[in-house]
Amino acid sequence: MFENLQDRFGSVLHNLRGQARLTEDNIKDTLRDVRMALLEADVALPVVRRFIDEVREKALGEAVVKSLTPGQVLIKIVNDELIKLMGDANAGLDLSVPAPAVVLMAGLQGSGKTTSVAKLARLLKERHKKSVMVVSCDVYRPAAIDQLRTVATEVGADVFPSRPDQAPIEIARHALEAARKGYKDVLIVDTAGRLHVDVDMMNEIKALHTAVEPVETLFVVDAMTGQDAANTAKAFGDALPLTGVILTKTDGDARGGAALSIRQITGKPIKFLGTGEKTTALEPFYPERVASRILGMGDVVSLVEEVQAKVDRDKAERLVKKLNKGKGFDLSDFKEQIEQMTKLGGMAGMMDKLPGMDKLPPHLKDQVNDRELVKLLAIINSMTPQERAHPAIVKGSRKRRIARGSGTQVQDINKLLKQFVTMQKMMKKMKGGGMANMMRGLQGRFPGLLPGGGLPPGGGFRL
Incomplete structure (x- = not known):
C-alpha cells in the first residue's frame, strides 16, 4: 500500500x-x-x-x-x-462495558466483511485474551453463514448457529442471549451487504443496531475503491453511529487514497487495516506509522511488534540452545527461519516496513517477491532428512533428484546451498554472544532474499 x-x-x-x-x-x-x-x-x-x-x-x-x-x-x-x-493517534476498540461487548460489522457486499470478522476475532483472542462469539445475520447471500462458520472455526471463535429462514433481528437477539449465558467477552455480529447503498439495507441494519446496542459499530470498506470508499463510509455514517472503519485489501492498493480521505470526510477513525487474505492479516491503524511509510522512513515499530507476536519463541530458543552447544545450523533450521518469515507477511510485508525501501530501484523491487521463499521451501522439502542435516552430501545426482521433486532447476539448488552457507556462517556468531552479536554481524543484511544480498543505504538496523 x-x-x-x-x-x-x-x-x-x-x-x-x-x-x-x-x-x-x-x-x-x-x-x-x-x-x-x-x-x-x-x-x-x-x-x-x-x-x-x-x-x-x-x-x-x-x-x-x-x-x-x-x-x-x-x-x-x-x-x-x-x-x-x-487522525493523530491509534483509535483502539472500546470494550469497557459489561460483557458481552457487541461489535457490529457493516459494509457493502464484497468488501471483506466476513473475513474481517474472523480476523478481528483472532486478534481479540490472541492479543487481548478475550473469549469471542461470532454470528452471521446475512440471510441473503448464498453460503454466507457457512463462510463465517468456516473462518471462525479456523481462528477458534465460538459460532452461534443461524439459518437463512430466520429474521436477522431474531438471530442477533438470540446470539446476544447465548453470549451472555456463555460468559463471552465479545460478540461480533456480521451483517448483510449489498452491491450498493439502498433503503432496505439501511433500515435493516438500523434495526439490528437498536436490537443489540453495540459498543462498536465498524464499517468495513475495500481500500481499492479509493474515493468511493470514503463516500460510502459517509453514507453509512449518516445512517448509523459508526465508531470506526476497517480498511480491507490494502495489500492490493498501491495508491492509498482511501486511507488519507476517510477520516476527513466521515469524521470517523480508521481502526484496522486488512493486509492480506490470511486470518492473521489485520493490523491496528497507527497514523504516525503510516505517515512514516509514505515518506519512505519505514515502520520498524510495527515490524518489531509483528516479530514479537508471530515468531515462535520456543523454536527460536531451541535454535539458540542448539548453536550454543556447538551443534551446526542445518537446512531444517534454515527451513524454520523461512517459515517464520512467511508468518511476518513474507518479504513483501517486511519490505513495506523497512526504511529506505523506496530507494530500491524498480527492477530490483520486481525481483524481490515471496515466490522465492516458496521455491526455497519446495527445494528443502524435497530433500531427505540426511541431506538436510548434512548439506555437503548434496552433489550431482542428488541435486537432479531434488530439482525434479521440487519443480526447479539444478541452478536453483546451487543458489540455495550458497545462501545457506552464508546464513550458516552468520549463525555461528550467535555462539556465546547471543542474538545481539548475530544482528551486529548482519549489519542490516538478509542474505539471498534481496538482489545483491543486502538492504539499500539506510535500510539496516543499529543495535
Whole structure:
C-alpha cells in the first residue's frame, strides 16, 4: 500500500533536502508536486485542498524560513500534517462495558466483511485474551453463514448457529442471549451487504443496531475503491453511529487514497487495516506509522511488534540452545527461519516496513517477491532428512533428484546451498554472544532474499 505515494513523495522530498533555503517559489513548486501526488493517489479533492492549505500556511512561517535546515523542517511539516489528516493517534476498540461487548460489522457486499470478522476475532483472542462469539445475520447471500462458520472455526471463535429462514433481528437477539449465558467477552455480529447503498439495507441494519446496542459499530470498506470508499463510509455514517472503519485489501492498493480521505470526510477513525487474505492479516491503524511509510522512513515499530507476536519463541530458543552447544545450523533450521518469515507477511510485508525501501530501484523491487521463499521451501522439502542435516552430501545426482521433486532447476539448488552457507556462517556468531552479536554481524543484511544480498543505504538496523 502507498507505493505510488512513496515514489512521488520520495522524489519531491529528495529535492527539498538539497535546498539551502526555502522561498515562496520553491515552496509553491513543492506543494504543486505534493498536490499532484495526492490526486494521483485518488485522495478526495476537498481533502487535498485542506492539506495543501495547512502545509502552505506552516511552511511560510518564520520558523521554516530562519531554520538552518529548511528542507528538513518542511518535511516534518508534511509528516505532521499527514498524521493529523489520518487522525493523530491509534483509535483502539472500546470494550469497557459489561460483557458481552457487541461489535457490529457493516459494509457493502464484497468488501471483506466476513473475513474481517474472523480476523478481528483472532486478534481479540490472541492479543487481548478475550473469549469471542461470532454470528452471521446475512440471510441473503448464498453460503454466507457457512463462510463465517468456516473462518471462525479456523481462528477458534465460538459460532452461534443461524439459518437463512430466520429474521436477522431474531438471530442477533438470540446470539446476544447465548453470549451472555456463555460468559463471552465479545460478540461480533456480521451483517448483510449489498452491491450498493439502498433503503432496505439501511433500515435493516438500523434495526439490528437498536436490537443489540453495540459498543462498536465498524464499517468495513475495500481500500481499492479509493474515493468511493470514503463516500460510502459517509453514507453509512449518516445512517448509523459508526465508531470506526476497517480498511480491507490494502495489500492490493498501491495508491492509498482511501486511507488519507476517510477520516476527513466521515469524521470517523480508521481502526484496522486488512493486509492480506490470511486470518492473521489485520493490523491496528497507527497514523504516525503510516505517515512514516509514505515518506519512505519505514515502520520498524510495527515490524518489531509483528516479530514479537508471530515468531515462535520456543523454536527460536531451541535454535539458540542448539548453536550454543556447538551443534551446526542445518537446512531444517534454515527451513524454520523461512517459515517464520512467511508468518511476518513474507518479504513483501517486511519490505513495506523497512526504511529506505523506496530507494530500491524498480527492477530490483520486481525481483524481490515471496515466490522465492516458496521455491526455497519446495527445494528443502524435497530433500531427505540426511541431506538436510548434512548439506555437503548434496552433489550431482542428488541435486537432479531434488530439482525434479521440487519443480526447479539444478541452478536453483546451487543458489540455495550458497545462501545457506552464508546464513550458516552468520549463525555461528550467535555462539556465546547471543542474538545481539548475530544482528551486529548482519549489519542490516538478509542474505539471498534481496538482489545483491543486502538492504539499500539506510535500510539496516543499529543495535
